[in-house]
Each structure stands twice: as C-alpha cells, then as structure tokens.
Amino acid sequence: MTVSTKLSNVKAMVFDVFGTVVDWRGSLIGDFTRWGDARGIKADWTGLVDAWRGAYVPSMDEVRKHPERGYLPLDRLHRQSLETLVARFGISGLNEDDLTYMTLGWHRLQPWPDSISGLTRLKRKFTIGTLSNGNVALLNNMAKNAGLPWDLILSAELFEHYKPDPETYLGAARLLGLQPGQVMMVAAHNNDLAAAQKHGLKTAFVPRVTEYGPLQSKDFEANGNWDVVAADFDDLAARMGC
Amino acid sequence: MTVSTKLSNVKAMVFDVFGTVVDWRGSLIGDFTRWGDARGIKADWTGLVDAWRGAYVPSMDEVRKHPERGYLPLDRLHRQSLETLVARFGISGLNEDDLTYMTLGWHRLQPWPDSISGLTRLKRKFTIGTLSNGNVALLNNMAKNAGLPWDLILSAELFEHYKPDPETYLGAARLLGLQPGQVMMVAAHNNDLAAAQKHGLKTAFVPRVTEYGPLQSKDFEANGNWDVVAADFDDLAARMGC
Numbered sequence: 161m162t163v164s165t166k167l168s169n170v171k172a173m174v175f176d177v178f179g180t181v182v183d184w185r186g187s188l189i190g191d192f193t194r195w196g197d198a199r200g201i202k203a204d205w206t207g208l209v210d211a212w213r214g215a216y217v218p219s220m221d222e223v224r225k226h227p228e229r230g231y232l233p234l235d236r237l238h239r240q241s242l243e244t245l246v247a248r249f250g251i252s253g254l255n256e257d258d259l260t261y262m263t264l265g266w267h268r269l270q271p272w273p274d275s276i277s278g279l280t281r282l283k284r285k286f287t288i289g290t291l292s293n294g295n296v297a298l299l300n301n302m303a304k305n306a307g308l309p310w311d312l313i314l315s316a317e318l319f320e321h322y323k324p325d326p327e328t329y330l331g332a333a334r335l336l337g338l339q340p341g342q343v344m345m346v347a348a349h350n351n352d353l354a355a356a357q358k359h360g361l362k363t364a365f366v367p368r369v370t371e372y373g374p375l376q377s378k379d380f381e382a383n384g385n386w387d388v389v390a391a392d393f394d395d396l397a398a399r400m401g402c
Numbered sequence: 403m404t405v406s407t408k409l410s411n412v413k414a415m416v417f418d419v420f421g422t423v424v425d426w427r428g429s430l431i432g433d434f435t436r437w438g439d440a441r442g443i444k445a446d447w448t449g450l451v452d453a454w455r456g457a458y459v460p461s462m463d464e465v466r467k468h469p470e471r472g473y474l475p476l477d478r479l480h481r482q483s484l485e486t487l488v489a490r491f492g493i494s495g496l497n498e499d500d501l502t503y504m505t506l507g508w509h510r511l512q513p514w515p516d517s518i519s520g521l522t523r524l525k526r527k528f529t530i531g532t533l534s535n536g537n538v539a540l541l542n543n544m545a546k547n548a549g550l551p552w553d554l555i556l557s558a559e560l561f562e563h564y565k566p567d568p569e570t571y572l573g574a575a576r577l578l579g580l581q582p583g584q585v586m587m588v589a590a591h592n593n594d595l596a597a598a599q600k601h602g603l604k605t606a607f608v609p610r611v612t613e614y615g616p617l618q619s620k621d622f623e624a625n626g627n628w629d630v631v632a633a634d635f636d637d638l639a640a641r642m643g644c
Contacts, residue, residue: 235579287542287546295577295579296554296577296578296579297577297578297579297580298579300529300553300554300578301579303553304529304553310553310554311542311545311546311552311555312538312542312552312554312555313553313554313555317577318560318577335537335538335539335559335560336538336539336542337477337537337538337539337540337543338539
C-alpha cells in the first residue's frame, strides 16, 4: 500500500499503551478474579478496577499541581490510589505482599489480539516505542511479560511530566533525534492525539471501543483531523506501508 | 549451567556498548575508507578514528567540569571533536552533509561476531539494555542498523551525567525498578565495572583485546573482583544459565 507524501517523513512511531496496546480493564479484572478465588478473597473486582482507573487522571493532576513534592512515577500513584480504594470497597485482609501483587497487576496487562502482529510489522520499517504515562519499569516488565517488541521504552518518567504535558511529546522527539513531524503518536484517545498534534507530531487513531467496557463514553471514533485512522494495528501497519 | 547463588538475584543486565558490544574502530575505519574512496577523499582515516576516540574522555570531562553550560549529548561532542580533527588531519573539502555523515558513523557501528547471538540468549531470561555514554538516538539507530535486540535503551543522556558518574549506574537501577544488586553491568573495561561495583551493581567482564587495535594498552584481562569473567557474549550467556 502506498503511503501518502505527508507521512513519508515519519521515522518513528510512539504508542500510548494503556487501552491502545493493552486491555487494562479485562486483564486486571481477570487477574484479580482468579487471584481472589485462589486466595479466598471475595470482592467487587470489576468495580475496584474501574474506580482505580478513575483515580488515574486526578492522581496525575495532583503531581502537576504540586511540583514542590517532586515527580511520582505511576507505580507510586497506583499504590496510593489502591490503598484508598480497598478501604472504600471494604476489601480486608490484604497484606503488604497482596497490595504489591495488585499494584504490579499493571505490569502484567495483556495486549489486544492485533497488537503484537501489527507492532512486529511496523518495527521492520519504523522505530517503535512506548510513549506512556506508565513508568519505565512497568512498561519494560509489561513488554517482557506480553512479548511486545518495542525498540525502546519512552515514558513520562523520563521527562518527569505526565501526558498531555508538552514535555512528553517534545521530549520523545528530542531523545529520538528527530523533528516532531518525523514522529507519529498512535493512540485510542483523541485527547492524546490532539496534544501530540498541537506540538507538531503526526497522529494515528486506532479505536478500542471496549476499553472501558460498559462505562465507555467517548473515543468510539476519531474526532480530529488525524493523519491516519486505522481499524486496528494490522490495518495501521498496512496503511503505513508495512 | 548452574548459576551461583550470588547471581540468582540478577534480573537485568546492562551493557557498555562502544567496544563491548560493537567494534567502533574497525567499523569506522572501514566505513570512512569505503566512503572516502567513493567520494575521492584521501585521508589517514585510521589516524583520524583513533584521535577521535582519543578526544572522547576529555570531551566528557569538559561537560563534567562545566555544568553551567548544560549537558551535551555524545553526538554533539563527536561533532565538536571532529571539526577540530579534520583541520588537524588536513582533510579539506568536507561540506555540512559530509560532517553529518561522519558523525553519524557512530550510529552505524557493527557488533562483534558473538554479540547478537549472546544477547538473544540472555534476553530470554533477563531484561537486557544499553547503559552507554551514547545518546538515545545514537543507540537506537545503532540497534536498528545492526539488529541488536535490546529490551530498552538506557543512556547517560537520560541522567545528564556521563559514566562513570554514579547517577548513571544508580539511575539505571532506579528506572528498572530494581535494587543495584539486581542489575549486572557488562563491560570490556575494568574502570566501568569498578564504578558499577562501587555503587552495588553486579559485574561481568568480557575482554575485547582488539578494540583499540595496535594502540590497545589495557583491559587485556579482568583486573578486579568481578562476579563473572566470560570469553565472549556466548560464554556469558552460558555462565548466566541461558
């Protein structure tokens, strides 16, 4: 498939991860349900997981509002939110190892069915990397667990700024030694792409309409002027000439 | 092969790159000789390459001595040194594209014969990453060119400190989410391992006795109490139980 001229300068593709590459909701609900059954812990795991993800944006906003406290990596934010939520959901009897196991659930997320095949095709022609709010250890452990074939791990942690702060998109281009227009941001979230586009990156939207399960309220389709809109990662590879 | 108890905690192996993984001297001399012949430029390429590498440590020392100037990535230091050296070696007629081509020679370095096979084996059991003074773009481009199967790219650039500053070794462990003793530094240079060991990392020495060609004056053998001494990367994989 021929790639349009406007995309012929793209050298690297960086990917949002949670929801775009991996199914955080299905993975965590399945993981905790199996683990809870084995440990004899009954809980509303679905409700907990949805509430945990609900705490994600507010927890990053706190980091943004309080630079004097220093940057906290996502593992730390996840752990803090979890401690509040297990109390709210009335889940008792969890020890330190249990809380660690649950927090590291984000390191064990599973990819969507097309993620690995699409990434493997794209890697032949492009540098492929994460550009996620997950910390480096989380993203690296996830890649090792799930077999994600990244060339390199780029993370909000490297810039001590969470997306959609400009430092993340521009920092990725800088570390890659590229102009922003030589880097394409791939995401299932229109707001991530809007921020990337504002700072000069190329953009690709891939819908993940079951990401939030019955709670999904947006991102059913592209609603910006993105450079590529693809059905899934295999379709993205085809549209990028791979 | 059984791995000794003291090594059973190692989760990640980080690698010095120039000289340890890739043959910078042979690669650059060959590259410039072929390129110079094609371009009709005659020069003492061997002398230039040796002098260029000779400028490496002093150029990093300048960054260390002048923090007020800010951190300069290795591509920038290479370019600055090259401009001085082409004048000293009397190489004339080089335009901007030529100087860029030569500077990016460090992105095109070729691995030693055992590097890829050893890394591929080690990757099955360990996280494998660079821990090099090369900047991220250099290391990523090198990996894409040469087929080096890194899980992630860790670079002095991420810490804005060159090895052997402690920030590099401790920063790598921090980003990996590991204790220093869970990380092994692999290098062909005893001084790199001495610094890594001082900060708690495990150490592996692999001799590369032709790295500097006839100018090699040290690092013919291990001269510290390293955790592993291996003949090459395949032997290293075997000794690490891979």
